[in-house]
Amino acid sequence: MPPDLPFARAARRPRLSRGISFWLLGAIQLLLLFAAGAPSPLYPLYQAEWGFGPTAVTLVFALYAFGLLAALLVVGSLSDHVGRRPVLIVSLLVEIAAMVVFIEAAGLGWLLVARGIQGLATGAAMGAIGAGLVDLQPLHKPRLGPLVGGTSILLGLALGGLGTGVLVRYAPAPTVLVYLLLIAAFAITLAGVVFMPETTEGRPGALGSLLPRAPLPRRLRPHVLVITPSLVALWAVGGFHLSLGPALTAAVLGERSTVIAGAVIAVLTGAGALGQLFLQRTTPLRILSYGSVALIAGMLITLIGVAATAPAAYLIGTALAGFGYGASFLGAMRSLAARAEPTERAAVFSVMFLISYLAFGLPAVVAGVSAAHLGLALTSSGYAVVVIALALLALVGLYVQRRRKAPRAAETARSQPAHQSA
Template identity: 40%
Template sequence: MISVRVNRHRPAALPDMAAFWGVGFTLGVFMFAASAPAPLYRVYAARWHFSALTLTAVFALYAVGLLIGLLVTGRLSDHLGRRPVILASIIVEILAMICFILANSTALLCVARSVQGVATGCALGALSAALAELSESKGSLLGTVVVSSAPPFGLALGGLGSAALVQYGPVPLRLVYWLIIAGLVVGAAVVATTRETVERRPGALASLKPVIGIPPEARSTFVAILPSLIALWALIGFYLSLGPGLAASIEGSPNLLWGGFAVFCMCFCGGTAVVLGRQAAAPRAMFIGCLALFAGVGLTFIAIVAGNIALFLTGSAIAGVGFGLAFLGNVRAVVQVAPPAQRAGALAVLYIVSYLMFSVPIVIAGIAEAHISAHDVALIFSGSVTLLAAVGIAASLTQRTRPTPAVQAASTRPEHSGAPTKAP
């Protein structure tokens, strides 16, 4: 196989910083799309008469598709380059949005959610790596900040924006998907005019063989971040699937905005925490994040028992701060220690674990709802996440990340004129 070298000094249509923000916008659109169906689940369930178990199965199909995308293509952009993988993912995501627009049954909804999961799984590793590399060349920490904040901001706007459009806008089951398609088209235009950030190298076909592996340099770091990673994404899954219905039942209102606002409170506060805590070193971010997660989810547990919506939203906001800071610490820790040539693959594994925890607990919760009340399921779920957050606090105290020699060497190559990407 012929190795094609990409000229990293070739003039690009977009300056690196403009391209960086455009790629960050594209990641945000993918995350917006991920949470957009959440407020519509109650509408779909009422229209097509499916149960809570069916709802969680539809939700899980997204995560299954995403895991397939990550497993098969997680390392592909390390070989083909970031741009072709991102552009292909955008095309598949647009096809998923068209399936949502045409959906007239549970079957087509399942197809749409599955295809969307595959597209998102293909995009995440490449988008995250591209962001790290576009900012790394200028010695900036922006890459890990945007990689960490785009998901919660995107999820926040997707949950609330979709709820508002469904409640008050025209064609409630379709408009949000047309808007997502428009955002994806803009993202594709940006990516197409962005310079390639890695050299193309042999092994693209071999990279499609599913491999779950962390570079040796990053393994101890990955073990340390695992408890917080599980807690964070189990919580996100809970809010995007069962959270809207739970918030509405606590408030006793049929207005879909209550569910969207619960998602918004948690995710927007998470994104804001990432921006405000962007200078924090990985261990400190994880420690404070897990502490806030413990307090916030504990408060939502009390709110569910008391049936108090104000307390529930307050707990959601505090838990969101924990999600944002801990996820920032997780991403920064992995980016610091993973060699550049294996960075997309390492980030893909991080997302694989994240989305397993995003989906599996929710499927279990859906099955449990057939035997116990949704109220009791929510209590068990929030109690479990609180316990995991406590484990994450302890694990974060042992974490001391340092850039590996491979990362340091890559940072001092001639094409990198700035400082290496590392936490202060």
């Protein structure tokens, strides 16, 4: 692929190398997810200062999720038309604006506005980043783009909650300091994006692409249908731990520290990152299968830990579920990256993230409301049963797809010698 395509030729300026640009995209995605997790440890401080309850916290989370989903539907495929760089520049500027609103927040309404803006910025950037990582990955390392994409998301979520929890415990003015640090980081990455090479020639239809839809190529729909249960299960696990995790940690470990709660989330996402590294050389469908098995085992052990108030079982189950979380996400990204054409990548990854964040956001909101009315134990048990059922459904779908592929592969292998001899 040429190093600088037509959208980048409007002005002659120095360009970052493709290698540096690749890692810059990974850093931006990590920062976006860090920022997404950063407000969670601050909610108790906001609640104490402004006097709102758990339902309002759920509403703040929901607004972020809905903003993100709206952006994925409207501008998710835009970078396939106008280029990756313009979409990323605008997204980072909007993200910085959200951080400013957080700093100036003087009540619940401000938090709602800030989270909504943040969701829009993150959703707009995700498709362009996922596509850009595949565009820029080294030709001799075709697995690296999805690997960095998945790992940066997991590490960002882990570091956001844990890092902000540490600031709440030990730093002055945490409700201002964390956002100032993020503004500085986003400003640095924004400067880098300005000097990135453009990686797609784009295509006509930019305005038409803004109509709310999920523009998935027809030939990919059967495969997306197969991996959807895996996507829903793995992101529902993330929503389970981010929505109910702090309360479950307090109940099982007897510790309400924001640092400890953040550390348990880090166990989940850190194990996910290790799962991605451990399985990176495995085929995507096998990765998805292994991930589904780990999700089932992890959720069962987590439930045992909660029911028996057994910290060891709770942490082991969390780590095992995290392994499945990361593995399943890597398998989904790898399988889609291998099937999408360069001018479809942003659209395809946007559909993937749309499914993912629906599964991440809606169950978490329902769980937050349910826990207030039905109790933590019943809610967590019901949630886990749904996740396990989805993971089992994913295993069935993956098995059927492998069975269908096996005869075709055998037929191809038999035909090759005849073709070569001819």
